[in-house]
Every structure is written in structure tokens, then in C-alpha cells.
Amino acid sequence: MKTEPARGFASAEFSARAKLMQKEMARAGWDAVLFTTAADIFYFTGFLTDFFASPTRPWFVVLPARGMPVAVVPEMGKTAMAKRYVGEIRCWNSPRPEDEGVSLLAETLCGFSPQNGAVGMTLGAGTIVRMPQNDIAKLRGLLRPRTIADCSDAVLRARMRKSSAEIQKMRHIAKTTSAAFAGLPEDARGEMRERDITRRFARSLLLRGADSLAYLAAASGADGCESIIMPPGEKRLSEGDMLMIDAGAVFDGYYCDFCRNYRAGDSAKKTINARKAHGVLHYALREGFAAARPGAAAEDLWRAMESAITRKGYGASGAGVRFGHGVGLQLTEPPSLMRGDETVLKPGTVLALEPSLVMESGRAMVREENIAITKTGVEWLSDPAPEEMVSLFLR
Amino acid sequence: MKTEPARGFASAEFSARAKLMQKEMARAGWDAVLFTTAADIFYFTGFLTDFFASPTRPWFVVLPARGMPVAVVPEMGKTAMAKRYVGEIRCWNSPRPEDEGVSLLAETLCGFSPQNGAVGMTLGAGTIVRMPQNDIAKLRGLLRPRTIADCSDAVLRARMRKSSAEIQKMRHIAKTTSAAFAGLPEDARGEMRERDITRRFARSLLLRGADSLAYLAAASGADGCESIIMPPGEKRLSEGDMLMIDAGAVFDGYYCDFCRNYRAGDSAKKTINARKAHGVLHYALREGFAAARPGAAAEDLWRAMESAITRKGYGASGAGVRFGHGVGLQLTEPPSLMRGDETVLKPGTVLALEPSLVMESGRAMVREENIAITKTGVEWLSDPAPEEMVSLFLR
Numbered sequence: 001m002k003t004e005p006a007r008g009f010a011s012a013e014f015s016a017r018a019k020l021m022q023k024e025m026a027r028a029g030w031d032a033v034l035f036t037t038a039a040d041i042f043y044f045t046g047f048l049t050d051f052f053a054s055p056t057r058p059w060f061v062v063l064p065a066r067g068m069p070v071a072v073v074p075e076m077g078k079t080a081m082a083k084r085y086v087g088e089i090r091c092w093n094s095p096r097p098e099d100e101g102v103s104l105l106a107e108t109l110c111g112f113s114p115q116n117g118a119v120g121m122t123l124g125a126g127t128i129v130r131m132p133q134n135d136i137a138k139l140r141g142l143l144r145p146r147t148i149a150d151c152s153d154a155v156l157r158a159r160m161r162k163s164s165a166e167i168q169k170m171r172h173i174a175k176t177t178s179a180a181f182a183g184l185p186e187d188a189r190g191e192m193r194e195r196d197i198t199r200r201f202a203r204s205l206l207l208r209g210a211d212s213l214a215y216l217a218a219a220s221g222a223d224g225c226e227s228i229i230m231p232p233g234e235k236r237l238s239e240g241d242m243l244m245i246d247a248g249a250v251f252d253g254y255y256c257d258f259c260r261n262y263r264a265g266d267s268a269k270k271t272i273n274a275r276k277a278h279g280v281l282h283y284a285l286r287e288g289f290a291a292a293r294p295g296a297a298a299e300d301l302w303r304a305m306e307s308a309i310t311r312k313g314y315g316a317s318g319a320g321v322r323f324g325h326g327v328g329l330q331l332t333e334p335p336s337l338m339r340g341d342e343t344v345l346k347p348g349t350v351l352a353l354e355p356s357l358v359m360e361s362g363r364a365m366v367r368e369e370n371i372a373i374t375k376t377g378v379e380w381l382s383d384p385a386p387e388e389m390v391s392l393f394l395r
Numbered sequence: 396m397k398t399e400p401a402r403g404f405a406s407a408e409f410s411a412r413a414k415l416m417q418k419e420m421a422r423a424g425w426d427a428v429l430f431t432t433a434a435d436i437f438y439f440t441g442f443l444t445d446f447f448a449s450p451t452r453p454w455f456v457v458l459p460a461r462g463m464p465v466a467v468v469p470e471m472g473k474t475a476m477a478k479r480y481v482g483e484i485r486c487w488n489s490p491r492p493e494d495e496g497v498s499l500l501a502e503t504l505c506g507f508s509p510q511n512g513a514v515g516m517t518l519g520a521g522t523i524v525r526m527p528q529n530d531i532a533k534l535r536g537l538l539r540p541r542t543i544a545d546c547s548d549a550v551l552r553a554r555m556r557k558s559s560a561e562i563q564k565m566r567h568i569a570k571t572t573s574a575a576f577a578g579l580p581e582d583a584r585g586e587m588r589e590r591d592i593t594r595r596f597a598r599s600l601l602l603r604g605a606d607s608l609a610y611l612a613a614a615s616g617a618d619g620c621e622s623i624i625m626p627p628g629e630k631r632l633s634e635g636d637m638l639m640i641d642a643g644a645v646f647d648g649y650y651c652d653f654c655r656n657y658r659a660g661d662s663a664k665k666t667i668n669a670r671k672a673h674g675v676l677h678y679a680l681r682e683g684f685a686a687a688r689p690g691a692a693a694e695d696l697w698r699a700m701e702s703a704i705t706r707k708g709y710g711a712s713g714a715g716v717r718f719g720h721g722v723g724l725q726l727t728e729p730p731s732l733m734r735g736d737e738t739v740l741k742p743g744t745v746l747a748l749e750p751s752l753v754m755e756s757g758r759a760m761v762r763e764e765n766i767a768i769t770k771t772g773v774e775w776l777s778d779p780a781p782e783e784m785v786s787l788f789l790r
Contacts, residue, residue: 007628049612049624049625050609050611050612050624050643051612053609053610053643053725053726054726054727055521055523055725055728056520056720076624077622077624079621080621080622080624093716095716097520121528122528123527123528124527124529125495125527125529126450127450127527128450128525128526128528130523132520132522132547133517133524134545199601199602202601202607203598206601207598212611213607214448215445215449216445216607217444217445227472227474229444229445229446229471229472230443230475231443231445231606233402248445248448321489321490321491330448331448331449332449332450336451
């Protein structure tokens with residue numbers, strides 16, 4: 001196992017995150033902002049737990065106009081939260097379905113905002129408020145006459161600019177996953193079924209230092225994939241099939257998200273179409289990478305990859321509405337590498353370049369790599385796959 | 396690897412689920428019901444994907460008053476959805492932030508419900524509607540003057556009564572996880588740090604047939620845990636420490652959720668308090684199990700465990716507001732084993748019995764097993780841990 005980056009972040013980093021958000025809050029006139037999701041709460045406090053998998057209990061963090069975040073959480077989270085970047089912790093005994101923290105949360109928010117004030121919540125595209133709708137309605141009632149404002153853009157924009165400590169974790173998980181992909185022909189030798197192969201892959205990822213594999217998709221067949229978002233199945237690979245594996249592995253809360261395509265067996269002839277398409281997407285990735293730099297717009301990268309694919313005589317696939325996206329505390333984050341997304345890339349933005357095309361068969365091929373925008377250009381976070389599809393030697 | 400249960404379900408099972416829900420809908424006067432979460436969509440259609448980890452795209456399934464569910468999904472999900480239990484699939488090209496499926500969804504819902512009709516959504520405790528708040532507001536506007544009704548109780552009640560095919564999957568993942576726990580002293584031999592030990596555990600789980608480990612918590616120390624919901628850390632175990640590992644492993648969409656406590660090293664003397672508490676919770680589990688049968692109320696099981704603990708001179712821990720919960724397509728589901736939850740247990744309900752107590756040290760100990768209510772009584776799904784804490788021999 002390579003040396004892991006340190007877990008967590010220095011206090012100064014959380015303080016900087018709060019202050020940046022508070023600057024946005026002052027500009028927009030929000031007196032307090034509410035966070036409810038695992039990603040946002042981790043970002044502003046460092047509180048990391050799988051417990052968000054349990055839908056019974058909500059978790060709240062309030063960022064006031066000044067000072068540290070305030071946690072409003074179930075009693076059972078108090079000790080753990082006390083070690084994180086919070087100035088105060090308020091608790092209720094949960095579960096308490098008749099008032100699942102709502103009155104305590106409202107009291108907290110009201111304490112930070114005057115009656116004619118405004119409270120920010122994540123209401124926009126790509127976000128949810130992680131609490132029951134009935135409780136959101138109750139909360140809105142208790143906050144009246146305060147305004148509820150949509151702060152999702154500001155939050156997602158803040159998260160989009162990763163610090164060097166964040167990039168270090170993302171580089172680590174991308175390199176770890178690259179190594180697991182590179183080792184797969186050896187690690188999965190003798191396995192024939194999609195699921196058995198991906199199981200070997202998952203084990204190897206854990207061994208190499210990933211905390212978890214939160215996202216896994218796989219597909220196989222001759223000349224392309226029917227779908228690129230489904231879990232592996234029972235299908236046995238045949239000589240000449242291709243196998244796509246897409247992995248969202250996690251280290252200390254941070255994702256990588258990229259895929260690899262393998263060809264089954266060593267018959268070069270049976271995979272001629274797949275190998276050609278793989279080469280075209282290799283070229284598209286190179287073009288996307290070349291277009292990536294601070295100041296470029298998200299759609300510029302899309303255009304570079306799209307024109308590379310059409311220049312080679314292929315059409316973008318159905319999934320090709322977009323050719324990539326941000327990555328970070330979630331598998332997919334803004335921006336979208338697609339027509340119309342004019343987000344200007346800044347140093348610290350991590351992206352999945354994900355060009356795809358429709359093969360002669362009518363099925364899709366997709367390739368994906370992770371990159372980070374730097375002060376002067378761009379860096380590969382994943383080790384780019386070779387131009388030639390790697391072969392999985394079946395038994 | 397033991398023989399795995401078959402993946403997915405027969406069409407007849409999905410048809411029965413739809414019909415049962417439609418009976419509830421007729422009773423309540425709902426013309427259509429909307430599902431948005433991974434768990435609900437899998438339950439009613441069999442569509443299973445990790446892609447819900449990506450917050451960019453919503454997925455919708457509408458159950459009309461009669462007939463099969465209708466999917467309203469991003470174009471990229473069409474091929475995969477077509478293999479599932481849906482009568483019709485309507486698609487939009489996503490991402491399309493200006494109208495992320497909302498108008499198509501509204502059109503679909505309106506097609507199934509008259510203007511004076513009602514549409515069911517999951518609004519209540521333990522549920523979310525997985526789409527941005529702004530889109531929910533837009534949807535409500537487009538559905539007007541139709542009523543929006545809370546269908547969460549009906550949905551969660553339906554999911555609470557598992558079929559034998561569902562129980563079979565849950566038994567499989569509980570047995571698989573039991574075996575991984577039993578093998579841990581061997582599998583983790585020589586490892587000293589929490590995270591290295593749980594990494595061995597996760598690898599062993601995958602090897603033994605789990606699809607993933609979606610929930611993992613661990614804690615160690617002398618005489619109890621400070622918190623029982625946090626991820627493993629860098630801490631090195633010392634002779635006499637105890638180590639708690641709580642695992643939510645998944646097979647074909649279904650969770651198990653139970654924990655094990657180990658003592659580090661073979662010093663019986665240093666762990667005397669922990670071993671005593673472990674024995675008390677063993678007794679509490681037995682009492683909870685004895686109280687579990689069709690017709691019993693959820694709170695009866697809580698009471699049986701609570702009185703077992705107090706009879707032995709301990710107090711319930713802070714987490715002891717509840718002593719367990721339902722398990723299924725989510726890590727925690729209704730009912731709650733706590734005072735005031737009068738849910739009557741029926742055959743097919745799967746529960747985590749999870750009694751906890753405060754040790755002399757002021758820290759907590761928790762034990763947990765999974766059980767299923769049967770027609771005539773109750774069945775252990777996990778292999779119950781022995782009364783004596785198992786030792787992890789350190790190097």
C-alpha cells in the first residue's frame with residue numbers, strides 16, 4: 001500500500017471554507033444557511049459517516065453569517081460531532097417522529113436571522129434537502145416571515161474549487177483505482193463472469209487502499225455496451241467480447257470516477273471494431289485534455305471531444321449529451337461538459353472527461369479519465385489508459 | 396462461495412406488489428403514486444443501479460390505479476429499464492437543468508389522475524422525494540388543482556412485509572456476513588489498526604459473496620465505545636481493548652445490519668467489564684427474540700430488552716432510545732423497536748434487534764442480530780454471536 005494522504009483537514013481549511021461561504025452569504029443577504037446532506041456536512045465540518053445510509057434520522061448543520069458552523073443532530077452523534085469543525089452542538093433524542101429535530105432546527109435558524117431575514121437552503125439542480133417533505137413544510141412555517149433562498153449554486157461553486165489537500169486525496173484514489181484497473185488482467189485471471197471479475201476488482205481496490213467502492217457499473221458484449229450504468233451481471237465473457245467497468249471509488253469522502261474497457265481473450269481480429277472505437281475515444285480524450293485549462297468553459301471541452309469524434313466519422317452516443325462532469329464529494333458534480341454549460345474552469349476543479357460514441361453495432365463505447373485544472377494548465381489524476389484496449393486473458 | 400439465491404424476482408411478485416399498493420390507493424383515493432428513490436423504484440420495478448449515487452439526474456416511476464408501473468427516466472436508462480417490470484417508458488435527454496424531466500413527469504401524472512384527483516408522494520417520516528426542491532415546487536404547480544397526498548406509510552408498510560424470495564436474499568446476506576465476522580480472527584491476524592482490520596473484513600465479505608458493504612462503522616477502546624456510527628480510524632488496538640464492527644452488507648439490493656464485538660488479545664482479566672456487559676446484552680437479545688412473534692407490537696420487543704438490561708443493573712445507553720428497527724432495501728426501515736411504536740409485527744418483517752447499555756466506564760456497548768418474523772414465530776437470519784466475546788489475537 002502506498003503512503004496515504006492524511007485523513008481530514010486542518011482547522012484552517014474549514015475556517016477558509018466557512019469564510020468563503022459567508023462572503024457569498026453577505027453578498028446575497030442570507031443570514032444563515034442550512035446543510036442536510038452527507039457531502040455538504042462533511043465539506044463544512046469534516047463529519048464523515050456512512051450513517052446517512054439510514055433514512056430514519058436527519059442531520060443538520062447551520063452556517064451563520066459569522067463564526068463556526070452549528071450542528072443540530074441526533075444525541076447519538078454528539079460525541080463524534082464534537083471532534084469536528086463546529087462551534088456548538090444542539091441535540092434531540094432521535095427517533096422522535098412527531099418532531100424529528102424540526103423545532104430545534106427552526107429555533108437555531110431563527111436565532112441567527114431576524115424576522116425580515118433570509119435563510120439559504122439547497123433548492124436547485126443536482127441537490128436535495130435531506131429531510132422528509134412534511135418536515136420541510138413544517139420548517140418553512142416555523143421560519144415565517146423569513147425568506148427561504150436557494151443557495152445551491154453558491155455551495156456547489158465553493159465545492160468545485162478544490163484545495164491542494166482535497167486534490168491530494170483525489171489524486172490518491174484515482175491512482176489507487178488506476179492501479180487496480182492495471183492489475184485486473186492478473187487479479188481476475190481465470191474468472192469468466194462479469195460479477196466474478198468485478199468482485200476481484202473490488203477486493204483489489206480495498207487491498208490497495210480505497211475505503212469503499214460506492215459506484216460500480218459493468219457491461220460486456222461484442223462491439224459495445226447496451227447500457228453503461230447497470231451493475232455487473234451473471235454473463236460469461238466470450239472470446240472477442242469487450243468488458244466495460246466503471247468505478248466510483250472513495251478515499252476519505254472523495255470520489256474518483258472513471259472506466260476502463262477490456263477485450264476478452266487475445267483475438268485481435270474479433271475486436272477490430274471495438275479497438276478502432278477505443279482509439280477514436282483515445283484521441284477525443286487527448287483533445288479534451290488539450291482544451292482543459294483555467295479560463296476555458298466547460299462546453300469548450302465538450303466541443304473539443306465532440307469534434308474529435310465526428311471528425312473520425314462517428315456520432316456521439318445517447319449518453320453523449322454530456323461528455324463529462326465535475327467529481328468530488330459526490331460521484332457527479334457541476335459543471336457538465338455539455339453544450340450550453342458556460343462554467344469557467346478555475347484551478348482546483350476536478351473533472352471526469354467522458355467521451356462516448358455509437359459503434360457500427362448501434363451500441364455505445366465510453367472512455368473516461370479524471371483530470372484536475374491547475375494554476376497553469378491541467379493534470380491527469382487517473383493514469384490514462386493506453387490507446388490499445390487491454391486484454392483480459394480468459395482461462 | 397455458497398449457492399446464491401437467484402437475482403431479481405419473478406414477474407408475479409412485482410405484479411403482486413403493484414396490486415397490493417393499488418388496493419391501498421383505491422382505499423385512500425389516490426389516482427397515481429410517484430416513486431423517486433433507489434429503494435422504492437427497485438421494489439416496484441426491479442430496476443437496480445448504483446447510479447443513484449449521481450445527484451445530477453432524477454429517476455421517476457409512476458404507479459397508476461391499474462396496470463404496470465410507468466417509468467419516466469433519462470434516455471440513458473431506457474435500455475436497462477426496458478428489462479424491468481414497467482408497462483411503458485418515457486424519456487428525456489438528461490441533463491437538461493431547465494426542465495429535468497419535470498414537465499414529462501407532470502404530464503404523465505396528469506394523464507392518470509383527473510383534475511379533482513389526488514397524487515401520492517412519499518412525504519412522511521423516514522422518506523425523501525429525490526429531486527430538487529425547486530423541481531418539486533414546479534411539479535406541484537403543474538399538478539394543480541390535484542391534491543398531493545402522503546403515501547409514505549402505505550409504501551413503507553408494503554415494503555415491511557417481505558416475501559419468501561426477499562427473505563431468502565436477506566438470509567443469504569446475513570449468513571454471508573456472519574461467516575465473515577466468524578472468520579475475522581483468522582482473516583485479520585496480524586493487523587493492529589481499526590481500518591486495516593475492517594479492510595480485511597470487507598475483502599472477506601466480497602469474497603464470500605456480498606455485493607457491497609454499504610454501511611461500515613467501527614470503534615475500539617477499553618470498556619466500551621464512544622460512538623457507534625463512525626467509520627474505522629487509524630487507532631491501533633491494545634491488549635484488552637474491545638473492537639465493535641457494524642456492517643450493512645448488501646446482496647441484490649437487500650441489506651443486513653448487525654454488529655460484532657471482539658476483545659483484543661487473550662487477556663480475560665483486562666476485559667472483565669466488557670465481557671460482563673456482553674453477556675448482559677446476550678441475555679437481552681434472547682429476551683427480545685423470545686418476545687418476537689406475529690401479533691406482538693414493536694414496542695413489546697423494546698420492553699423485553701429494556702427490562703432484561705435494567706434487571707441486570709445496567710441503564711440503557713443514549714442510543715437506547717430504540718433497541719432496533721426494520722431492515723430491508725434500506726439499512727434502517729420501520730418499525731422502530733422503541734416505546735410508543737405500536738406497529739404490529741406480521742410474518743415477513745425483518746428486524747435488527749439492537750440492545751445497548753452504558754458500561755461502568757460511561758461508554759456504550761451495543762449488540763445486534765437480524766431476525767425475521769415467520770408465520771408461526773421468529774427465525775434468526777444472522778448466526779447469533781456467542782455469549783462470550785470472541786478474541787482477536789493480535790500479533
